[in-house]
Amino acid sequence: MRWTAQTGPAGEALARRERSGGPSWVWIEPRRGWAPLDLRALWNYRELLHFLAWRDVKVRYKQAVLGGLWAILQPALTAAVLTIFLGRLAHVPSDGVPYPLFVYAGLIIWQLFSQALSQASSSVVTSSSLITKVYFPRLVIPLSSILVSLVDTAIASTLLLAMMVYYRVSITPAIVTLPIFLLLAVLAVVAVSSWLSALHVQYRDVRWLMPFLIQAWMFATPVMYPSSIVPDAWRPVFGLNPMVGAVEGFRWALLGQQPPSLLLLAVSSAVTLVVLIGGLYYFRRVEQTFADTI
Amino acid sequence: MPTRSSPIASDLAIRLEAVGKQYRIGRVRPGYYSLRETLADSVMRPVRALRERRNGHQAVDAGEDVIWALRDVSFDVRQGEVIGLIGRNGGGKSTLLKILARITAPTTGRAGVRGRVGSLLEVGTGFHPDLSGRDNVFLAGAVLGMRRAEIARKFDQIVEFAGVEQFIETPVKRYSSGMYLRLAFAVAAHLEPEILLVDEVLAVGDAEFQRRCLGKLQSVGNLGRTVLFVSHNMAAVLRLCPRAVYLDHGRVVADGPAADVVGAYLDAGLEVGGERRWPEPRKAPGDDVVRLRAVRVVGPDGQPTTSVDIQQPFTIEIEYWNLKDREPLVATAVIRDAHGQDLFSSRDNLEPQWGNRPRPAGLYRSVCTIPGNFLNSGRITVDAAVSHRDLTVWHVWEQSAIAFDVVDTGGVRGDYQGPWAGAIRPYLHWVTRLEEPAAELVTAGQSIDGASR
Secondary structure (H helix, E strand, O other): OHHHHOOOHHHHHHHHHHHOOOOOEEEEOOOOOOOOOOHHHHHHOHHHHHHHHHHHHHHHOOOOOOHHHHHHHHHHHHHHHHHHHHHHHOOOOOOOOOHHHHHHHHHHHHHHHHHHHHHHHHHHHHOHHHHOOOOOOOOHHHHHHHHHHHHHHHHHHHHHHHHHHHOOOOOOHHHHHHHHHHHHHHHHHHHHHHHHHHHHHHEOHHHHHHHHHHHHHHHOOOOOOOHHHOOHHHHHHHHOOHHHHHHHHHHHHHHOOOOOOHHHHHHHHHHHHHHHHHHHHHHHHHHOOHHHHO | OOOOOOOOOOOEEEEEEEEEEEEEOOOOOOOOEOHHHHHHHHHHHHHHHHHHHHOOOOOOOOOOOEEEEEEEEEEEEEOOOEEEEEOOOOOOHHHHHHHHOOOOOOOEEEEEEEOOEEEEOOOOOOOOOOOEHHHHHHHHHHHOOOOHHHHHHHHHHHHHHHOOHHHOOOEHHHOOHHHHHHHHHHHHHOOOOOEEEEEOOOOOOOHHHHHHHHHHHHHHHHOOOEEEEEOOOHHHHHHHOOEEEEEEOOEEEEEEEHHHHHHHHHHOOOOOOOEEEOOOHHHOOEOOOEEEEEEEEEOOOOOEOOEEEOOOOEEEEEEEEEOOOOEOEEEEEEEEOOOOOEEEEEEHHHOOOOOOOOEOOEEEEEEEEEOOOOEOOEEEEEEEEEEEOOOOOEEEEEEEEEEEEEEOOOHHHOOOOOOOOOOEOOOOOOOOOOOOOHHHHHHOOOOHHHHHO
C-alpha cells in the first residue's frame, strides 16, 4: 500500500486505519421518509458547532460602538420600559419581589428563548451557501445560533447579579435547581427551532410568522406578570407552553418566592420532550433534501 | 456500514451503482414553496390524480416536468486514482460531486465512498468577510471537516502557501480578490482526505499560484489519495488525470484513458452544430445567382466537427451552387467570438485558380484553413457569404451559419491555468536575454531594493 509510505500526521492516521483493516464503506442511497437520528454524527461535528457559534459571537457586535454591551442593554431597556408602564402605572403584581428585578429575571431567560428562536429558525436558510457546498449534520446550524444566544444570556446575567446585590436578595438553596430550568428553556428552543428552521427551508412563510409568534408567545409566558394572576381553571392550558415552567422555575431558583407547581412543571417538560423528539425527527427527515429545496 | 460489500474489490475508493438524480423543473429554481402553494397543491392533487387516471396517465411524475440530472451512472474508482470529470454545463458533473460529497441524495441507485471525503466545490466556502485571515483559516478548515488541532498544526503552512503572512490579522473583506482566493484555496489544499472532490476551482489566482495548486493536487494523487476533478480545462485534465469520465445529459458517454475521453468530448456534437447543409437548392439561402449548399468546420481528420483543438489547424468550408455561368464570385467567411465581436473576415479573392476569374456554373467548395495556435479558446460563430467579386452584390449572407468551440489543450499557455486575454492567441517568437547581471548595477551605486520601492 502506498499509504504507509506517507509521512506526517495525516499519513500516520491513514496508516493506522490501514492496519485496522482500512476505512469502511459509506453508502449514499436514496432516502425517503423517516431516518434514525444519528446523534453520533452530530457529536463528531461538535467542533464545527463550536466554530460557527464562535464566528457569530465574534461578528455579532462588530462595528457596534457599544459592542457586547448590547447584550445587557437590550433586556435592561425592555425591563425599564416594562417597569414604568406595568410596574409603576398598571401596578402589575410581582410576587413580593421588586418589579424591576422580577421582570429582568424573567426577561433574561425569555430572551434566551426568543432570540435563539428567531435566529435559529432562519439560520438554515441564511446558511444556504454552506448547505449547498459542504456536508455536515444540518442540525449544527440552528444549534450554533442557540449557543450564541447562550453567550448573550451569560453577559446579560451580570446585570442580574448586580441587581440582586442591590435589592439585597438572599440566595436560597433553590439556586441549585437553576441549571435544570436553563436546560428546560434550551431544550424548548431546540425543540421549536428544529421544527421552524426545517419548515423555513420549504415554506418562506415562516419568516413572516416569526415576529408575531414570538410576540404572542411572550404574552402567553409569565415574563412581565406572575403566573399567580392566571385563573386556576386556565392553569393546565397555561402549562402547555413549555416556557411557563422554565420562566417560573428560573425566577424561583434565583429569587426564591413561591416554587412553581410540580404539575405545571411536569406538563411543561412533557410538552417540551414531545415537541423536541418530533422536531428532531422531522428535521432529520427533511434535511436530506435541504440542498435541493433551499 | 458495509451493507452489501462482498463483491467489491478491496482497492476501490468510490463505487457508483446506477446512480440517478431527478429534479422537478420549476422547483429547482424557486426551490421552495409557499404555504399557500402547498395547501393549493394538496387540494388539487387528488383531483389531478383522478383526472390523470381517467386519461390513463401515470399519477406520479408525469414526465414532462421532471429532468434527470444523472441517469444510470455506474463506474468504480480505485484508491489513488485521479479522475477527470468532463462534459458540458448541465452534463451532471457537479450533481455527481454533490452526491459523493453527501450534500444531496441520489434518486435511484447508490454511491459508495470509502474513507474521509473532502469536497472543494467552491473556493471560500465558510469564509466570513468580517473576520481576520487567521480566524477564517480556522473557520473554513472546520467547515471543510478539519479538526481544530489539525488546522493549528498546518496553520503556518497554509499562510505561507497563500503568501498572506503580513495580512493574516486583517479582515478578509479588505483583501484583494487574489489574496482572498489564495487563502481560501490554501485552506482547502491542506485538507488531507482520502477522497478529494474538486469542482473547477483552479480557474482562480495568478499563474504562479495556479502552478502551485496544480502541484499540490498532483502530490495529493501521488500520495495514494483518490481525486475526482471536474474541469472545463482540457489541458489540466490531460496533465493531471490518467483517466477521465465524460458525462453528457446525465449519462456516462465515455470512460477511459484521459486522452481518448477528451478526444471523444472534443468530437462530440454540440447543439450549435459545426455543419449546416441545404440539400435542396430551391430551399437554400441565396438568390437566383448563388445558393448555399453547406457550411462546415472540418477538423484535422477530415471530418466535420463542433470543437477544435486550439493547437491544431482546421478548415472552414463553404459549398454553394453558382447558377449563372461566368459569374465573378467571391466567398467570404466572417469569424466572430462569443461576444459577437468580429475577429476577422477572409475571402477567396486571392485563390490562385478562381480568385480573380469568372466562375462557370456549377457546385463550388471554398475551403479556408485556419492555423493552429491562432484563435483564442471559446465559442466561435461563422457567417458565410458569397458576393460579386467587387462586393457590389451580396448573393447570400448567412448570419451565424455555424458555431464551434475552440478548446484549450495547452500549447501557448504552458502551465498557466487561468483566463487568457485577447481575441486571438498566436504562438509568437520571443527572445529574452539577461543584459546586465545585478552585481554590476549594485557596484554602479544603485540599490535594487531602493529602486523597486
